[in-house]
Amino acid sequence: MAGKPILETKALHKRFGDHHVLRGIDFTVEPGERVAIIGGSGSGKSTFLRCLNFMETLSEGEVWLDGTRIGVERKGTVTYPEKQLCQVRERLGMVFQQFNLFPHMSVLDNVMEGLVTVKRMSRPEARRVAEAELAKVGLSEKHDAWPGRLSGGQQQRVAIARALSMQPEILLFDEPTSSLDPELVGEVLRVIKQLAEEGRTMLLVTHELGFAYHFATKVIFLAHGVFHEVGTPDEVLKNPRQARTQDFLRRFGEFAF
């Protein structure tokens, strides 16, 4: 694949005080790629994902979206105008570990919110889009429910519908199944798989190595703030070359491909 990257980072660093979490990451995603990012807890994989849509501010480095650098550089200091960040976030949908649904709104209103407030859609039009997205994640019958009354798996599917409603070009999944009871993981992974089949560009931070193997076109093993190993699922998950990757996979135990 030698297409034009849709998303790119150059020498990306992130520090929290003295803690140097990301140590110079160069990364490209091409349209239609599905990237799974794996690594131990505290390896910085979620932080990396969150830097892409500026949930975290970069300490150093650059993020490029569709050939445009995010941020404005003036005399060596980079600022990130809010308006630009909003546009970037509209194009990069994010699904969080903790769902982050709005508890004071019904399921339908959660999905309509961005359409009405950000895209300035009329309510009837937004309702049509939201209904379609909820149907897609299999929650048509839950329109009027409060998010707090749903199971974790259902909440996460609403969150996916909310992200999809904005018609993002890229979807970012930040450990979407990590806070779910085991029996609820499957329904969320099924929705993600269905999105993969549509050919969407997706980045997934996950501990579900088995799922990553089938889902991804590219797997990245992140350790100590750098991309330790990058390759196809077969290369990274079945025949890792780096000792640290092998070690990580061994510690994670058996998983079925």
Add this chain to the structure above:
Amino acid sequence: MNYVPDFSIVTDNWIVLMRGLWVTIQIWIPSIVIGLAGGFLLAQARLARSKVIRGTSLVYVELFRDTPVLIQLIWFFYAFPILIGVQLSPYAAALLGLTLNTSAYASEIFRGGIRSIHRGQMEGALAIGMTRAQAMRRVILPQVVKRMLPAFTNRTIEVAKMSSLASVISVHELMYQGRLLSSTYYRPFEILTAVAFIYFVLIYPGTFLAGRLEKHLARSN
């Protein structure tokens, strides 16, 4: 004791008490409304990134919270004119004092409320492309208001009662009229009981409605 209460003194002077009630309302409602709005802005300042803004708002809040309201009212009436060279009317001084005092308390209520909302709520809103202001208005504040309603109700009740302190700088509100009548007729028992009753009738409907509203808002929990 063979004191015979005579409430005709109250009914005879009903119109005077009602005039006082009207002034009380004119202090109470604006100081609550403006105080809440000011408190919201102050809370934003307390949560700002700039240390100077944070520090200034902190000093303001503590000054008003840690000194007696009575002194604040007297101070705005007697001391403020010396500083700015303009004599405020008693009503203006009372309104100013209670409004600023309320803003300091309300800012703490807002600040606690905003901080109690999980960070993920802001992130969830930003992630779909909202600005911070939109996220605040559409996602954070509706949840804050719901959580803060009991504290706001308390503050509203407090201010209604605190407005009686304005009588000290001779604002002709309900308490002032009550004290004037009781010293004129030497009937403090009847008159002050009536004044307390009027305060109760003024405040109770508000607390009743706030309770209903709280129940209504709790439906999404």
